[in-house]
Amino acid sequence: MAKDVVPEEARRRRRPTRQGTVLSERLIVETALRMVREHGSAGLSARRLGAALGADPSTLYRYFEGMDGLTLAIGEELIGRALAGWAPTGRWRDDLRALGLRIHGAYLAHPQAALLTASRVTGRPREIAADEAILGILRGAGFGDEDAVRIYHAYIDQSLAFAALDAGPLALTAEARASDEARWESTYARLPADAYPNIAATAGLLSARMPHSAYPVALEMLLETAERQLADSGA
Amino acid sequence: MAKDVVPEEARRRRRPTRQGTVLSERLIVETALRMVREHGSAGLSARRLGAALGADPSTLYRYFEGMDGLTLAIGEELIGRALAGWAPTGRWRDDLRALGLRIHGAYLAHPQAALLTASRVTGRPREIAADEAILGILRGAGFGDEDAVRIYHAYIDQSLAFAALDAGPLALTAEARASDEARWESTYARLPADAYPNIAATAGLLSARMPHSAYPVALEMLLETAERQLADSGA
């Protein structure tokens, strides 16, 4: 590793780039998020990001350990946005529902970034804060430690998993997405009823429901099961 | 489009490559899957695939519309493998559990491919067959059409979503994955108990559970809720 990455808080000199920009980790991450949103995830490259910042691409390696490190930083930013302004009410089921929808929503606001980061553990401060909050809600609700951890795991992974899945279509170009959706009408709705009786019988319901996220339903199912387990163990 | 892709069934001439291989869509997809498994996430590229096949990279464009088309074909192959040899028992909950674990497992066997394909609707034959089977199980169990579609949607999306999420770490290089896992020990387990009481209290349970998939738990929760709804509507 020829170039060592200096952590943001240890930086002292702020030398502007040739084009006058003063770089910072924050500025780079925000610019990257904007680029990803506007030009798609394939639109993010060291060269283009450098150009957008008015800096040489190689300068980024002074701030992140390659593109992968930048990706992790973007993930951390998304988690931070999900948590910003959130406060628990004390009703555990309401709190978990609201938090889950917030996380899901924050990722979907940046679908391309969501695809890149949803499956990565960053171990950075804001991600840790989210984990602490969720475990706190569960343990505060009366779940034993083992149950709390089990439910926490299913909850956070399910939220991120659906975020990534639902982000998929949104990350496609408008035409590609339209053609994916049209496939439900054109392919599935026209299957012969004798070979595919179940799809044929439910074709209308299917094409109405598939373009929407199944996350709220799955989340509610998870919360429902958790509540039952709490009631059973308490009784 | 300078080169038109000829669908597999319309191919007539089978001209061997310079190195003697006789290509086919099937051979290419299988070779691609093997490469991804053996050489990890970065292992699949047109050049390397061409080399492995004993063909020029550009030849692939006679069979697929770019790497994206190849990706979709791989996704279809994965679904096919999940279904291969599967037969329903008639016990709907067992059938859905087994099928879900099969799909999840088939994708995880090829993490890189899973990441790329889990959120894509291919509309190809084997994907349709899977959908038909799931809807059939649910309707056969006695769910009304609307419930069947709702549960089907949550079920299939949950399965694919977790497949994609769980594939993330597996698709990383060995070192990157190890460092992600180590982060649970090094970062989370050492947080100060006063600032992070809930993580501190459950650190042991967390690091034991997090490296494993939450899919089985989440799946069981979904099936549990579905079964309750069936009982309620029947009563």
Place this chain on the structure above:
DNA sequence: AGTTAAGGTCAATGGTGTTGGCATAAGACC
């Protein structure tokens, strides 16, 4: 045997992440 075009190859284009070496100015110290 002659014709056609499918299906192979070659060479080139313009992209990518990443690195080592170098230059320069920011900040520390006297």
Place this chain on the structure above:
DNA sequence: GGTCTTATGCCAACACCATTGACCTTAACT
């Protein structure tokens, strides 16, 4: 203010990547 150190930006280069257009060979049909 002058001097020194080094953090931080820049440049050039490397080794990859997907994709394409032109070309050539030969399988298959008539």
